[in-house]
Amino acid sequence: MVLRRAHRKSRHGCAECKRRRVKCDENRPTCSNCANRDTVCEYESLTSLLWTSEQRASRHVTRASRSNRDQRTETILGVGANTQGIVRQILSESSAPTSSAPTLNLQHMELMMQWCNSTYQTLSRNERTDTVWRHAVPEEALSNPFLMHGILALSALHLARTSPEKTRRAAYLEQAMAHQNQALELFRDLLCDLNKANSKPMVAFAGIVVLYTFGSPHIRDVQDPWACIDSLCQVLVLSRGVLQLIRYPADTISGSAFAPILQLDESYAPLQGEAKTIIDDLYEANNLCGLQDANHETEVYASTIGNFAKMLSLVHGGVTTSTVAIRWAIKLPQEIP
Structure with missing residues (x-):
């Protein structure tokens, strides 16, 4: 008697493969069938941030196998202790013996x-x-x-x-x-x-x-x-x-784990070369506009240029994140629209 070769059932295939009743390889974002047929490939799991539930028979998972799986997952993720706690919570919930287990x-x-x-x-x-x-x-x-x-x-x-x-x-x-x-x-x-x-x-x-x-x-x-x-x-x-x-x-955050976000203690490096020349030119142009136009708000623009110079000195001091630009906008005088 010829034995039937074992195969894995596709339980999370795309909508198109389910409609055609063909096996889906579940590749994301486009499965092989849809790629070959040049059709739109959609998965039901994209409809919500929450993981969808699927009825399946509960399986016995030993404590040792669960522990080994936790360690393998944390090693692959390469994340810190707090994030590992999140991973453990997810895995413990998904492996609990229930009649309806969530899918990732x-x-x-x-x-x-x-x-x-x-x-x-x-x-x-x-x-x-x-x-x-x-x-x-x-x-x-x-x-x-x-x-x-x-x-x-x-x-x-x-x-x-x-x-x-x-x-x-x-x-x-x-x-x-x-x-x-x-x-x-x-x-x-x-x-x-x-x-x-x-x-x-x-x-x-x-x-x-x-x-x-x-x-x-x-x-x-x-x-x-x-x-x-x-x-x-x-x-x-x-x-x-x-x-x-x-x-x-601010008071609530300053007493929590989020406190470092509000603690600004970066070192400022003096501007040199082209950066210093640009700032000097801006100050000179601002003063010139003030002399030519009585309505020109010289002090407001001087404060803005000064903040810009501080942000540049942060960059020269080693701060390279985009938050420097955000901070410059935050510190703009209220008179600037």
Whole structure:
């Protein structure tokens, strides 16, 4: 008698393969069948941030095998102690003997790994803030969906900009926009209810959304070359809004694990060469405008130039993160529109 060769059933195939009743290899974002037929490949798991549940028979998992699996997963992820706790929580919940066990959304897991391994550094200034953005912020996101969507959005945008697999960049950008839209929708509902309970995730998300806007693609308008400047101004206005958000819960944050975010102790290096020449020229041009125009607000622009000089000296002092630009916008005088 000819034995039938064992094969793995496809339980999470795409919608098109299910419709055609063919086996799906479940490759993301496009399975082989859809790629060969040049059809749209969609997975039901993309419809929600929450993992979908599927009925299946519960299997007995020994304590030893579960422990080995935890260790292998943490080694692969290469994450710190706090993030390992998150991983253990996820694994313990998914391996518990229940009649309905959740299935992993691998795209979201990929984006979270991207955050823990790389993207968090785009917001961090030093080792002390590394701990906040890499561990404390994801922990807050577990109970604040808008922050979780923000993390996944920025991670997807980071991959869209830097992934060596150029064919996947468009898919990453689509994921980024989808998560950002969901994050903003949830965030807006909370803006009028800022309190001690949500202050930390709100402040964290404010920083994420500003950096996301900085990194988002801006299409150049040939007929309106100033459009890119207008977009930059909108980013700066958004950055200044972060200051208003930080002022209210500052006391709460200063006594929490998020405190390093508000502690600014970077060293300033004196400007030299071309950078110093540019600043001197700006001061001279400002004074000249003041002499020629009685309505010119010389002091306001002098303060703005001074803040710009400080941010440049931070860069010369070794601070290379994009938060320098955000801080310059935050420190602009209120008279600057």
